Amino acid sequence: MRSTFLRPANLAWKAASSYESATDSVPLLILPQPVGTGAKAVDGARSMDERSGDSLAAGGAEPVSAIDVRLVDVTKRFGTQVTAVDRIDLEVTDGEFFSLLGPSGCGKTTTLRMIGGFEQPTSGLIELQGQDVTWLPPYKRNVNTVFQDYALFPHLTIFENVAFGLRRKKTGGAEIRRRAAEMLELVELRGYDGRKPGQISGGQAQRVALARALINRPAVLLLDEPLGALDLKLRKQMQLELKRIQQEVGITFIYVTHDQDEAMTMSDRIAVMHRGRFEQLGRPQDLYERPRTSFVAGFLGVSNLMTGRIDGADGAYAIVRLDASTALRLPREGVSDGASVQLGVRPEKIRLVGEGSATADLNVLSGRVRDASYTGVSTQYLVDIPGGSKMTVYEQNTARAAAAGLRRKGDMVGLAWSPADTFVVQPGRTEPAPSRYQEAPDVRRT
Amino acid sequence: MRGPARETVKQGRRVRRLAHLLDRWLLPLYALLAVSYLALPVLVMILFSFNDPSGRSNISWRGFSLESWFDPLGQPGLAEAVTTSLAVALFATLAATVLGVLIGLALVRHRFRGRSSINLLIFLPMSTPEIVLGVSLLTLFLASTQYAFVPEGTFFPLGFHTILIAHIMFNISYVVVTMRARLQGFPRHLEEAAMDLGANEWTTFWRVTFPLILPGVMAAALLAFSLSIDDYVITVFTSGQATTFPLYIYGSQQRGIPVQVNVVGTIIFLVAVGMVVLSTLLQRWQRPDPVEAVEVEGART
Ligand SMILES: Nc1ncnc2c1ncn2[C@@H]1O[C@H](COP(=O)(O)OP(=O)(O)OP(=O)(O)O)[C@@H](O)[C@H]1O
Numbered sequence: 121m122r123s124t125f126l127r128p129a130n131l132a133w134k135a136a137s138s139y140e141s142a143t144d145s146v147p148l149l150i151l152p153q154p155v156g157t158g159a160k161a162v163d164g165a166r167s168m169d170e171r172s173g174d175s176l177a178a179g180g181a182e183p184v185s186a187i188d189v190r191l192v193d194v195t196k197r198f199g200t201q202v203t204a205v206d207r208i209d210l211e212v213t214d215g216e217f218f219s220l221l222g223p224s225g226c227g228k229t230t231t232l233r234m235i236g237g238f239e240q241p242t243s244g245l246i247e248l249q250g251q252d253v254t255w256l257p258p259y260k261r262n263v264n265t266v267f268q269d270y271a272l273f274p275h276l277t278i279f280e281n282v283a284f285g286l287r288r289k290k291t292g293g294a295e296i297r298r299r300a301a302e303m304l305e306l307v308e309l310r311g312y313d314g315r316k317p318g319q320i321s322g323g324q325a326q327r328v329a330l331a332r333a334l335i336n337r338p339a340v341l342l343l344d345e346p347l348g349a350l351d352l353k354l355r356k357q358m359q360l361e362l363k364r365i366q367q368e369v370g371i372t373f374i375y376v377t378h379d380q381d382e383a384m385t386m387s388d389r390i391a392v393m394h395r396g397r398f399e400q401l402g403r404p405q406d407l408y409e410r411p412r413t414s415f416v417a418g419f420l421g422v423s424n425l426m427t428g429r430i431d432g433a434d435g436a437y438a439i440v441r442l443d444a445s446t447a448l449r450l451p452r453e454g455v456s457d458g459a460s461v462q463l464g465v466r467p468e469k470i471r472l473v474g475e476g477s478a479t480a481d482l483n484v485l486s487g488r489v490r491d492a493s494y495t496g497v498s499t500q501y502l503v504d505i506p507g508g509s510k511m512t513v514y515e516q517n518t519a520r521a522a523a524a525g526l527r528r529k530g531d532m533v534g535l536a537w538s539p540a541d542t543f544v545v546q547p548g549r550t551e552p553a554p555s556r557y558q559e560a561p562d563v564r565r566t
Numbered sequence: 567m568r569g570p571a572r573e574t575v576k577q578g579r580r581v582r583r584l585a586h587l588l589d590r591w592l593l594p595l596y597a598l599l600a601v602s603y604l605a606l607p608v609l610v611m612i613l614f615s616f617n618d619p620s621g622r623s624n625i626s627w628r629g630f631s632l633e634s635w636f637d638p639l640g641q642p643g644l645a646e647a648v649t650t651s652l653a654v655a656l657f658a659t660l661a662a663t664v665l666g667v668l669i670g671l672a673l674v675r676h677r678f679r680g681r682s683s684i685n686l687l688i689f690l691p692m693s694t695p696e697i698v699l700g701v702s703l704l705t706l707f708l709a710s711t712q713y714a715f716v717p718e719g720t721f722f723p724l725g726f727h728t729i730l731i732a733h734i735m736f737n738i739s740y741v742v743v744t745m746r747a748r749l750q751g752f753p754r755h756l757e758e759a760a761m762d763l764g765a766n767e768w769t770t771f772w773r774v775t776f777p778l779i780l781p782g783v784m785a786a787a788l789l790a791f792s793l794s795i796d797d798y799v800i801t802v803f804t805s806g807q808a809t810t811f812p813l814y815i816y817g818s819q820q821r822g823i824p825v826q827v828n829v830v831g832t833i834i835f836l837v838a839v840g841m842v843v844l845s846t847l848l849q850r851w852q853r854p855d856p857v858e859a860v861e862v863e864g865a866r867t
């Protein structure tokens with residue numbers, strides 16, 4: 121089911137959805153109540169017909185009801201120099217725990233703020249549950265946000281903080297009390313109602329922020345590094361708690377973090393962001409086992425990357441030649457003969473074997489141990505391989521490994537791993553992909 | 567213990583003793599001197615409000631009496647002057663605070679054409695000598711009579727309304743400057759949070775922004791009130807026949823200042839002190855400091 125949502129955005133759709141000119145039509149897949157841009161909604165209905173052969177037909181009458189958040193070709197620029205978010209497409213399904221992961225400044229917060237309504241995209245379309253919300257203010261969107269610094273109202277009690285959203289909806293006093301109590305129960309803060317935000321700890325404030333957002337029963341909850349301010353132990357604990365709460369309430373979470381472990385442990389799917397674009401989007405294990413770019417390979421865990429040229433095939437595997445004397449194998453899909461490729465393998469997939477003890481169905485390299493460090497669970501080796509590159513190897517400290525003896529600096533070893541564990545990555549993106557908006561060349565900034 | 571170490575310890579003791587001496591005696595003495603320098607004129611004013619009012623002036627001590635305290639407005643014209651002063655200060659404060667807060671919000675929050683020049687102009691009434699302001703206001707009011715489009719009697723003859731206009735004018739800049747400083751550090755994300763939770767702009771302002779800037783607004787209003795109630799220089803040029811309390815005092819100088827003036831002055835002083843104490847208490851009650859927070863936590867568990 122999920123894979124149907126991963127369908128690549130088609131180009132005609134992209135071109136049609138641009139807000140660039142007034143004549144453009146904006147396809148809206150569902151039009152419950154066209155909000156704001158009435159004229160565009162009519163156009164949208166037309167283009168909906170035109171596109172009936174696409175995903176519409178596949179899903180039946182209400183094809184996108186399961187999609188809570190949809191971004192179509194969203195770009196956000198600040199001034200003329202900064203492109204914070206660069207042509208992003210995204211579909212997050214109902215009840216999903218989705219993470220935006222990336223280094224500082226890659227555009228995660230900006231993306232979240234556009235979904236929340238605090239920032240308007242420079243171009244593109246944002247839909248929540250099939251409704252175009254691109255130009256709606258935050259208070260007209262059925263999403264709530266947990267801010268990085270919690271943003272609790274310091275002049276209100278914890279109870280009033282939690283009740284704030286319901287009070288705006290003019291909910292009755294009795295119901296507010298009941299639901300606030302329920303929420304404080306959920307986040308395990310019963311009895312704290314009368315305190316002010318200045319009188320609780322960071323972890324508690326984080327939970328109040330969560331309760332304050334969840335009480336409104338939003339379709340989507342946006343969380344911007346909600347655990348960033350907590351220490352490691354509390355962080356781990358809150359990760360589990362957040363996951364529990366998300367499963368309990370069944371609300372879609374879009375979670376921003378720059379901590380890869382956090383994203384991996386909590387998410388159903390992750391989008392790895394880099395310089396305003398999605399490098400790769402997928403399930404945590406897919407991202408880890410099959411990173412598609414060198415950036416993802418390096419950002420999620422540790423990777424050993426090598427370069428070579430595809431030189432023939434061997435059954436299900438393609439043969440890649442690193443140099444005249446070394447050849448490795450890797451899964452054949454997606455590589456073409458003669459191409460120069462960058463390939464990688466995770467450190468824990470590699471086993472250290474005796475030098476020269478070649479095993480027919482494994483990839484084997486030989487090298488010299490440069491450094492070994494014992495970390496308890498495993499031993500980490502740094503091995504020099506011919507050609508000047510270094511490989512990192514994590515070896516579990518099992519009885520088998522102990523029997524083979526700890527390798528020392530200078531020992532010659534063989535590195536063996538399964539060809540199936542070998543992946544191919546695209547080189548890192550240095551240039552932004554061709555876009556309607558060409559950025560000013562760097563030289564002009566000086 | 568070896569020699570050098572013992573030396574260090576000795577030296578440490580000496581330094582500590584010196585610090586103790588400084589903390590215990592020198593600083594309090596210094597503070598006492600400074601405070602008495604500041605407080606002496608006020609104390610003299612309070613003391614002479616208890617002077618026996620029999621003489622022509624209130625310069626020499628004739629003996630303790632509560633007579634003036636029982637009849638603080640018992641001088642011809644004094645009651646009207648005090649009322650005028652209070653009314654001017656009240657209305658000027660209200661108007662200047664509302665306008666000043668709005669200007670402050672606009673200047674801090676929005677980027678618009680002419681913003682930087684307004685930022686500069688706001689300082690003008692503060693930095694211009696009061697007497698210059700007074701003279702130019704008077705000129706302005708007089709000159710307005712020459713233009714047909716200004717209805718007759720709008721500014722001239724001068725009176726209560728021209729004092730009010732003048733006071734609002736100079737108070738605005740003080741309010742703006744105070745508010746601007748307060749607003750600069752205002753956590754904008756709290757407003758975003760309010761909107762996120764369904765509050766529109768209006769509700770957000772009244773439920774979140776205003777309660778949070780209220781201490782600043784109060785501070786600005788108090789400043790405006792105190793500037794207005796004791797202003798003499800600008801008022802003298804814009805008052806016409808109207809008399810405020812400071813004008814009354816100046817005017818009664820030739821006849822000899824009555825004891826009641828000291829009484830009213832003392833009352834104003836006490837009210838001002840009361841307000842400062844109140845606002846400090848309010849602020850402390852609104853934002854408990856971390857130490858108190860820990861105590862609360864301890865008390866709960
Ligand atoms: N209001 C703004 N004006 C100008 N540039 C901005 C603004 N907000 C963000 N940017 C820029 O846009 C880029 C993306 O910022 P964003 O806050 O989305 O990053 P982020 O991924 O959330 O980073 P972090 O992990 O550090 O929070 C950055 O280069 C930032 O400097």
Ligand SMILES: [Mg+2]
Pocket residue numbers: 228229230
């Ligand atoms: Mg951020």
